[in-house]
Structures are given as C-alpha cells and as structure tokens.
Amino acid sequence: MIDFSTHYLGLKLKGPIMVSSTPLSESIDNIRRMEDAGAAAVVLTSLFEEQLILESRALDEDLSRGTESFAESLHYLPELSDYRMTHEVYLEHLRRAKDAVNIPILASLNGVTKGGWVRFARDIEQAGADAIELNTYALATDCGQTSSNVEMQLVELVESVCSVVKIPVSIKLSQFYTSLPFVAHSLQEAGARGVALFNRFYQADFDIEALDVRPSLHFSSPSELLPRLHAAAILYGHLNVDIAITGGVHSAEDVLKSIMAGASMTMMASALHIHGIEHIRRVLADMRLWLEKHEYNSLWEMRGCLSRRSVPDTSSFDRGNYIKTLSSYSMRQTVDAF
Numbered sequence: 001m002i003d004f005s006t007h008y009l010g011l012k013l014k015g016p017i018m019v020s021s022t023p024l025s026e027s028i029d030n031i032r033r034m035e036d037a038g039a040a041a042v043v044l045t046s047l048f049e050e051q052l053i054l055e056s057r058a059l060d061e062d063l064s065r066g067t068e069s070f071a072e073s074l075h076y077l078p079e080l081s082d083y084r085m086t087h088e089v090y091l092e093h094l095r096r097a098k099d100a101v102n103i104p105i106l107a108s109l110n111g112v113t114k115g116g117w118v119r120f121a122r123d124i125e126q127a128g129a130d131a132i133e134l135n136t137y138a139l140a141t142d143c144g145q146t147s148s149n150v151e152m153q154l155v156e157l158v159e160s161v162c163s164v165v166k167i168p169v170s171i172k173l174s175q176f177y178t179s180l181p182f183v184a185h186s187l188q189e190a191g192a193r194g195v196a197l198f199n200r201f202y203q204a205d206f207d208i209e210a211l212d213v214r215p216s217l218h219f220s221s222p223s224e225l226l227p228r229l230h231a232a233a234i235l236y237g238h239l240n241v242d243i244a245i246t247g248g249v250h251s252a253e254d255v256l257k258s259i260m261a262g263a264s265m266t267m268m269a270s271a272l273h274i275h276g277i278e279h280i281r282r283v284l285a286d287m288r289l290w291l292e293k294h295e296y297n298s299l300w301e302m303r304g305c306l307s308r309r310s311v312p313d314t315s316s317f318d319r320g321n322y323i324k325t326l327s328s329y330s331m332r333q334t335v336d337a338f
C-alpha cells in the first residue's frame with residue numbers, strides 16, 4: 001500500500017491533491033464529492049478586501065490611510081451585491097463545510113493593503129477554518145512605486161493577518177517578483193507557514209470594436225506548470241515554509257513532477273471545471289500505478305528529488321539552461337518546416 005500522506009501548513013493530509021479556490025466549493029454537496037474523490041483539503045472562494053471594507057462600512061477608518069486614490073478606486077470596483085457571498089454567508093458556508101466533511105477546509109482572503117478588514121481573518125478562524133490562504137493579487141501601476149515598496153506592503157499585510165490568528169496562513173503569490181527567494185523568506189519571517197505558487201495573472205482582454213477592456217477568465221493548461229515547478233525547485237530546502245503548486249496541475253504526471261520539485265501539495269481548479277470532480281480519483285489512481293511501477297512506497301521518498309538542491313547539474317535552473325535551450329534549437333527544423 002503506497003503512503004500518499006503529506007503535510008501542508010502543519011496539517012497532516014491524506015494525499016497530495018487539494019481543491020484550490022473556485023466556485024465549485026460554493027456547494028456543500030460538491031465539497032462532499034471532493035472528499036469522496038480523494039481531495040485532501042479544499043480552499044473556499046475568496047472574500048475580497050474591497051468587499052469587506054464596503055460591508056463593514058469601515059470606509060472612514062480605511063480611507064484615513066491617506067489614500068484618496070483608494071476612495072476613488074472604489075468607484076471602479078463591483079457593487080457589493082456583485083460579490084458572490086457576503087461575509088456572513090461565507091462564515092455560515094464555512095461552518096457547514098466543516099460539519100459536512102473530515103478534510104481540512106481553508107478559507108481564502110484576497111487583498112493587498114493592511115487595514116481594518118484583516119480583522120475578518122479572526123472571524124474566519126472562529127468559524128472553524130483550518131487555515132487561511134491569503135491571495136495577494138496586486139498590480140503595480142504607479143511609476144513612483146518601487147519594487148521594494150510593493151514587497152514591503154506585502155510583508156506588512158502578511159504580518160498583520162498572521163498577528164490576528166493562530167491558524168496557519170499561506171500566501172498565494174504572484175510569480176512576478178525579481179527575487180522570489182527573498183520575498184518568500186521575508187514572508188516566512190512575517191509569519192507565513194506556506195506559499196502557493198502562483199496566482200494566475202488574469203489579464204483583461206481588449207475589445208477593439210467597443211474600445212473597451214473586458215474581464216476574461218480562461219482555464220489553465222499544463223504548460224503553465226513549468227514556471228511553478230522551477231520556482232518550487234529553487235525554494236525547496238531553503239525555507240521553513242511549505243510549498244503548494246497551483247496553476248497547470250491537470251494529470252498524475254503534473255502532481256508527481258510537483259512533488260519531485262519539492263512541493264508538499266498540489267492544487268486543482270481548471271482540471272475539475274473541465275473534467276469534473278471525479279477527475280481527482282482518476283489522477284490518484286494513475287499516480288498509484290506509476291508509483292507501483294517505479295517501486296516507490298511513499299511520496300516522501302521522492303519529494304524534492306528534482307529540486308535545485310538534488311540535481312547534479314544546477315545549470316538546469318540557472319542561466320545555463322537558458323543558453324543550452326536556445327543553443328539546442330536547430331535551424332534545420334525551421335528550414336524543413338518552410
């Protein structure tokens with residue numbers, strides 16, 4: 001019997017696949033089906049900073065941070081009624097999810113600035129969440145804002161959330177940091193117990209007829225896994241935070257690669273929207289076959305075996321790989337193609 005158990009954020013989990021934040025978990029019935037199919041944990045959809053500020057009518061307190069542009073920006077944001085759940089409904093849903101299944105339930109908070117809204121983290125803890133995933137999707141649009149200023153803002157946010165709860169907090173990170181190892185280390189120092197690599201960058205599409213910019217959400221493809229594998233492989237063994245991979249995990253091979261890179265967990269959203277919740281069961285079965293064939297007894301035996309610390313030729317993770325890849329391209333292929 002192969003040991004699929006793993007750990008993430010200090011939680012002992014029965015397997016390496018969790019369901020990442022998606023509207024699929026807005027149904028308790030779906031959450032039961034996720035557990036039944038073998039999901040080791042579920043992250044609920046996000047509560048947004050902007051929504052919480054609006055809801056709590058804490059505008060005065062939060063706007064007094066001196067950011068008039070923030071007050072202005074609220075005009076561009078969705079109306080309160082456009083958010084999927086009020087925070088009261090969210091907390092009730094969390095309680096019902098906890099009652100319905102035995103696997104850990106993680107809540108998701110989505111925001112960028114520290115402020116009064118982070119106190120909702122405590123409500124989430126009291127409602128029974130096993131952990132909080134903090135999604136820190138932020139875009140720098142101000143020419144006067146330095147990258148270290150963006151990072152400082154992130155670290156302060158993480159510190160303030162970690163200071164109000166005892167449950168573990170993981171950070172769903174953008175991949176666009178100049179020095180990811182430094183940022184991840186700073187988050188560890190700020191109290192984070194894990195990092196989820198990476199947030200997907202949802203670019204709005206351009207409508208050239210209407211001369212407008214429109215939101216567009218498409219599902220991921222497995223090709224999105226590569227930057228995540230490489231980041232996990234670089235971080236593994238250098239930090240005391242657990243690593244989860246979210247983005248491009250669709251098959252057993254994707255999960256195995258992620259564990260080999262050094263991840264403790266993988267997360268799935270798009271694959272479940274495309275193939276259904278039962279897909280988890282199939283992926284776990286495929287993994288079992290592969291592990292048996294290759295005579296592994298547990299995932300622990302392979303974790304990090306393809307990380308930067310373990311491979312003999314680290315140039316695969318450094319500039320050497322870039323040069324090798326470009327040099328290996330044969331002009332002959334191009335000539336033949338034409």
Ligand SMILES: Cc1cc2nc3c(=O)[nH]c(=O)nc-3n(C[C@H](O)[C@H](O)[C@H](O)COP(=O)(O)O)c2cc1C
Pocket residue numbers: 020021022023045046108110135172198199200217219220221246247248249267268269270271273
């Ligand atoms: C329909 C949909 C809704 C999502 N909503 C959220 C959300 O509320 N909060 C969040 O942190 N991520 C959200 N995500 C992102 C996923 O949790 C996940 O990180 C991302 O889709 C990459 O994983 P995948 O390749 O398995 O889809 C959403 C994704 C999808 C497809």
